[in-house]
Amino acid sequence: MIKYKHLHKLLLLCAGFLPLASIAQTKSAYNELQVFDPSFFTHNGNEYRSANGSPGPKYWQNAASYVIKAELNEKDTTVKGSVSIKYTNNSPDTLNYLWLQVDQNLFKADSRGTAATRISGDRYAVGTYTKGYQIGAVTITYMGKTYKAETVISDTRMQVRLPFPVKPHGDQISVKVDYSFFIPEHGADRMGRLNTKNGTIYQLAQWYPRMCVYDDVEGWNTLPYMGEGEFYCEYGDYDYSITVPADMIVAGSGDLQNQQEVLTATQIARLAKAKKSDSTVSIIGANEIGKAAIRPKHEGTLTWHFKMKNTRDVSWAVSRAFIWDAAHVNLASGTGGLAMAVYPVESVGKNRYNRAAQYLKHSIEFYSKTYFEYPWHSAYVVAGVALGMEYPGIVFCSYSIHDDDLWRDVTHEIGHNWFPMIVGSNERRYMWMDEGMNTFINGYSSASFNKGEYNDTSSAAVKLTRGLIKEHDPLMTAPEVSNEGGMYYYKTALALNILRNEVLGADRFDYAFKMYIKRWAYKHPQPDDFFRTMNDAAGDNLNWFWKEWFFTNWTLDQAVTGVKYIGDDAKNGVFITIENLGEMALPVRLKVTEENGNTQIVDLPVEVWQRGAKWVFKYNSTSKIATVVIDPEHRLPDTDRSNNIYRMPQ
Template identity: 35%
Template sequence: MKNSILLIVTFLFSTVTMAQDRKQKDTEWEQKFEQLGTMLPTPNVYRTASGAPGHQYWQQKADYKMKIVLDDNNQTITGTEDITYYNNSPDDLEYLWVQLDQNMRARDSDSPLIGRSSMRDTLSALAVFRLTGDSDYDGGFKIKSVKSSGQDMSYIINKTMMRIDLEAPLKSGQNMSFSIDWMYNINNRMTDGGRSGLEYFEDEDNYLYTIAQFFPRMAVYIDNEGWQNKQFLGSGEFALTFGDYEVDLTVPSDFIVGATGMLQNPNEVLTEEQMERFEQAKKSYDKPVIIVTEKEAKKNEKTKASDTKTWKFKAENVRDYGFCASRKFIWDAMAVKLSDGNEPLAMSYYPKEGNPLWEEWSTAAVAQTLKTYSKFTIEYPYPVAISVHTASIGMEYPMICFNYGRPNKDGSYSDRTKHGMIGVIIHEVGHNFFPMIINSDERQWTWMDEGLNTFVQYLTEQELTDQLGYEFPSRRGPAHKIVDYMSGENGLVRPIMTNSEQIRQFGANAYAKPATALNLLRTTVMGPELFDKAFKTYSERWAFKHPTPADLFRTMEDASAVDLDWFWRGWFYGTDYVDVDLSNVRWFQMQTEENGLESRNIKGAGQGIDGSNSNKDFGSDPQAFVFAESNRKYREFNQSVDNGKIKQAAEGKNFYELTLKNQGGLVSPIIIQWTYTDGSVELEKIPAEIWKINEKEVKKVFMKNKQVAKIVIDPDKMTADAYTDNNVFPRTNDGDRFEQFKEGKD
């Protein structure tokens, strides 16, 4: 009966509101709830309307057998690779495209030409160096040969892409093998920059190598695009094909090597004592076992071996390959039990300069990452996950990543350094899932790996609370942390759905905003249980496949039965922000003989309680509305309305008409905190669909048993509302912001 009463009373008020809404001009309706429709690609047999792979979905495969030599004296890498390429597409291919990412460092590279620069009154040595360049450094691949069955193949190099012409088309269902011989000079990452390269330690004349993008790699040929052969200019990362790898890495004999894949010949490259520790690590679940100690690493630093060793690795179903090598490395590892029969090794490689911080926290962070990501996406499928320490970097590859976080020379470190290191390790290890397994096209859509990964990074950081003893201070994820970016200067904000090379404010756009959007979608729109099921469905559907944005959008709706087109449109395709203005509140009670309330005209929308525009308080008395009896029959009740009962139930109740204006343009759920005069508090959430009829302004009436003292919109900053001083009623006299109310200073 209570719902019926509220329905009738709300109807009386809504008739006035509807009349006002009809005065809105059609041009003010921006169709924020229109379905995405043709904005998304047409579903087909490869990618369905549900967001799942279609029954004829296909993808290519590329297997590699490589022999790599790292020359520590000349800082070069020389390689021979045999590639077997499988054409699983329905198309015959007349040529192949191969990525040559190191060519962004070649002398004819476009990357420095398109880079922007400007002069300042004062320039550092590094700034001048980067303006003038390193005339001695000759970067880029030196391709020695491209052959098939011993015969030279015809090829042409266009910057960072190489086209290999075939004598006869590679037909659908066929495969072919060819080989490439190459070398390049390793870049000094500390001066030249880059995701891969060397760090030089002058005190002992030693190098630490973190090597990736180091070999010619097959470009992706895909159903929705054909060849992904967009040039590598530096910002957009990689689109890559899955395959199996067998890699021999030849390095000085005193080097320790970590790499994508499982070490195949530990007995040939480790001492007997190190072998025993390695086996112990496979059974240690509580803490890491140190396989190469700091004492052994310091001993290695003092002498330079003239002979070499070859470390052999195998990796299955990976999309890329990376490795690290140095005589400086300490190495520790522990097992992570994810399920019966799946106990990958979490491992860390770090020089003495990383201690004590790295010994204390690196492998623990790796282990936590595998556990949390496995819970929210898919169970980690690879045998190892490696974190490597070197200065000023955070970069990821299958099973291995390179991370910063260096203590002071005396071993001390700040909380900021500690949290930064833990955060970057979680983020880079997390990239194993996005995009190393759920293999989106980074060259086109940075947010699909960085944004999704940053979101699950946030969930992982929060699950570290027990180990840390306090809540991790996450930089990205909570809604209020994105406000400054989203409400910033118009020309500097671009949609999330922007190609990697055209993004402005890269970190905020591609990392923070999509991560915040997903966190808000989880906590405020869908709820954790429903969101987690849908997100896991997406991860499971597209593991070891090539998803697009449409596949994510469609799957999240398909697996949840929640229409989210308004959300994707606003958060991912637009640049509006959230600013809900609680512009007016009016308080009513039903007029009775007992209360003697004065019946006042209710047409004064937009005015304060006292008839002014001050919006300062509720006034001393409510306005009255007159109960109008009716004998109409309503289908909803299937009976005549019982005027007496409705009137009796409404007596003494407080009716609050809230006027809400969408000042920021981005439609959002509305979270209302009601504080009553007796001190009690109630939280109420209104779905975003309240804006469907009028995206600019809505009025809504709430019936409350108790008298309201204060109303706050989004009290816990869950919706990324940009301006919180218009979220509160009554307003303060001095215009203080919302934080003062939250701290109890009102």
């Protein structure tokens, strides 16, 4: 999910809090025993999760497949439906009860999320209350027999207590739930309703009760939905049908199964053309909205039928106001697909949603080529009330944004289809594993689009430094607790860029990073699985790096503190003294400039700090030294640059 309207401007926002001089170090705060801590990993690898970071020989995860039938009722602004879940217990454990997520209960006046919202409010505050989910009949089917279920609802979780255990190693049970809910106008910035001149745009998400994850780390993952922390879902196949007024258009995750019933012959032909076109093809133009010819039926309702395989969620949007664009997505496998945008006339304009399908197309192609091929056949960007939110095959973006804000929103939200829709991390606990990794890959997507049209070439390290100074919460902090939520995005992205470009080098980092994606695609990685994979595949013990960037709020202050000629003669060389004054350690880059104009870059590995806060090395000078500068390109988030340059006295 995008954190702020101006993604790239958060970095500047972080830069306005403290003067750099206020944190200048006079005495080193560095402790090499804390940084290079041999007890970083708190457990060894096991048969479920190997020490090298890969799924172990007995790794398992449960599965949940869904059949959903739902109907939009505009008269009372509700969704009413039923969901049937086929749940497979692949674990080695016997299950005596099941847990489901009932996220719409966040919008109840007495929800935990409401109670835990600051009095000043925030982006995820519940503006208007609803009654949450109205749960009807709940039944379970096991071994061909159907039983009425005993249920207990606790905030945004529902426990289904079973009259018999679900056995381990592949036993299956089905749960059917009838439900309804009122659609909130502002659904914690993840869904909701937007009124436009041609009708309401409904963005529907968290729209059916769904299974909590049962895994080998936590057992049942039942953390409540509080607003900020997102979702953790099982993988499975989805078959869902949406009944809406006949004059509305539905955009949904997955593949539309009944084009002949819900689209006109003209629209079907245009979609076929789009599947062969790198240019954007108009499926419904602005001048066609409201005209009878764009709908095969004008009275009553139509049911849109979608399917999507091996996914952790589905979502949809519906409106009479949609302009609809599409373009072909080129994938290496040749399967191809469609990148589509639906938006109201209010979103038309120069560098606005008329470019959204191309933004989506490029992003999917880039991430597929660079990291892992997009596994589904279509994707939508939907303009509406949500600022920025992601679901498999569909993303919601604000209808009002344009230019670089729209590009960054689209490439960020669809990037989430890699983290966490393909690599299925636990967003409820580890926000950095999806938001941060996604923000990291977004930077490379932006650099590649249209010859760098929206590329940010400024120094992220310098921009973020002041934000890092004021940071109180490590990245491992739970999402609802953190006071600097943007750090999940930008500190993580900066960390990974420094690891790639300053520690490992692009080749080793890229190989290990793609190995992590490949190993954990459609699975449930934990932080240690990422750390161990990167260590193992890149061939370095990076535990010092993981500790300081993800588990602490340490800062960096490298300094040049001394230059001394050997034997008082520059021709003999010089001893250069550097010091680590902050708590964090990173490799060192220095630029040495001599009076004769000779310059040289000296790179020192992080291991120079294993012995303590001070390091002296010999530089073979050819004349007297003019200056020695540490971190000359400003690649690192150094908190006090006044001590980064040493000028020899004349």
